[in-house]
Amino acid sequence: MAARVIDGKAFAATVRGKVAEHVAQLKAQGITPGLAVVLVGADPASEVYVRSKGKQTVEAGMHSVEKRLPATASEDEVLSIIEALNGDPDVHGILVQLPLPGHLDESRILATVDPAKDVDGFHISNAGLLATGQKAMVPCTPLGSLMLLRDLHGDLTGMEAVVIGRSNIVGKPMAQLLLRDNCTVTIAHSRTRDLPAVVRRADIVVAAVGRAGMVSGDWLKPGSTVIDVGITRIPTESGKDRIVGDCDYASCAEVAGAITPVPGGVGPMTIACLLANTLTACCRANGLPEPEGLTA
Numbered sequence: 001m002a003a004r005v006i007d008g009k010a011f012a013a014t015v016r017g018k019v020a021e022h023v024a025q026l027k028a029q030g031i032t033p034g035l036a037v038v039l040v041g042a043d044p045a046s047e048v049y050v051r052s053k054g055k056q057t058v059e060a061g062m063h064s065v066e067k068r069l070p071a072t073a074s075e076d077e078v079l080s081i082i083e084a085l086n087g088d089p090d091v092h093g094i095l096v097q098l099p100l101p102g103h104l105d106e107s108r109i110l111a112t113v114d115p116a117k118d119v120d121g122f123h124i125s126n127a128g129l130l131a132t133g134q135k136a137m138v139p140c141t142p143l144g145s146l147m148l149l150r151d152l153h154g155d156l157t158g159m160e161a162v163v164i165g166r167s168n169i170v171g172k173p174m175a176q177l178l179l180r181d182n183c184t185v186t187i188a189h190s191r192t193r194d195l196p197a198v199v200r201r202a203d204i205v206v207a208a209v210g211r212a213g214m215v216s217g218d219w220l221k222p223g224s225t226v227i228d229v230g231i232t233r234i235p236t237e238s239g240k241d242r243i244v245g246d247c248d249y250a251s252c253a254e255v256a257g258a259i260t261p262v263p264g265g266v267g268p269m270t271i272a273c274l275l276a277n278t279l280t281a282c283c284r285a286n287g288l289p290e291p292e293g294l295t296a
């Protein structure tokens with residue numbers, strides 16, 4: 001039987017609608033949530049994301065700030081921009097677009113973002129808060145993936161989840177969130193022995209390795225739910241890139257019970273959750289109750 005296709009694009013639009021409603025209420029009280037995006041260099045893919053982030057921020061009624069620096073910017077220049085944003089009361093969320101040019105120390109830069117404004121959830125104090133079950137800013141891609149899973153399954157208690165990939169921005173926080181929702185969690189990675197056998201145990205598979213089409217349908221337990229976080233750009237003859245996920249969609253969709261497509265799955269949820277996190281940060285900064293259903 002063919003898998004149900006999880007419509008992340010539609011779900012993301014619903015999330016953005018909820019965010020916009022909350023923002024309208026805040027604005028009636030004289031509070032406008034603000035998001036600042038820092039972009040160093042001119043990576044074409046980053047340009048695309050930053051543009052759509054800015055557009056969706058404004059559409060949600062929020063204040064949008066873009067700070068662009070040349071690829072040659074020094075670490076001190078980047079740090080002083082972040083420090084200025086930390087001190088700006090109109091900015092509730094700060095995102096430093098990754099990847100950064102190689103000469104910059106990514107961990108030092110991410111550590112400079114005020115944890116309360118860290119809407120990416122990349123600061124070590126947010127990672128630590130999440131890992132210890134406390135109130136954190138949660139990375140957007142895992143948060144969006146969790147929202148899709150909760151929408152599909154309701155309670156995730158007792159489910160076997162296999163996260164493929166151990167990055168700090170997706171794999172590890174995803175595993176923490178699934179654990180918090182009472183899944184039995186395995187983190188698999190490039191050194192995992194017999195990966196297909198590990199994946200075959202899973203009720204939930206989250207593929208976040210960045211290897212196009214790696215997960216094939218015969219790795220899956222029939223009826224399982226597949227969340228495909230991968231985005232690999234493949235050049236086509238027309239000159240326009242095509243994006244593909246970490247799962248071989250055709251074969252996975254024959255075996256899975258539900259699957260996120262690429263594009264139109266996790267990607268749009270990532271940006272929707274960035275807006276949700278900015279709203280959450282703004283509510284916390286103003287001592288207001290947090291928006292329901294938009295946090296982990």
Ligand SMILES: Nc1nc(=O)c2c([nH]1)NC[C@@H]1CN(c3ccc(C(=O)N[C@@H](CCC(=O)O)C(=O)O)cc3)C=[N+]21
Nearest residue numbers: 049095096097098099120140263264265267268270271
């Ligand atoms: N500090 C930081 N935070 C990020 O969250 C961050 C980042 N850096 N660097 C780059 C990655 C990538 N990323 C995506 C966001 C949306 C889509 C998205 O909306 N994708 C659409 C299609 C886009 C297309 O067609 O190119 C989709 O999957 O349907 C994809 C990828 C956020 N990132």
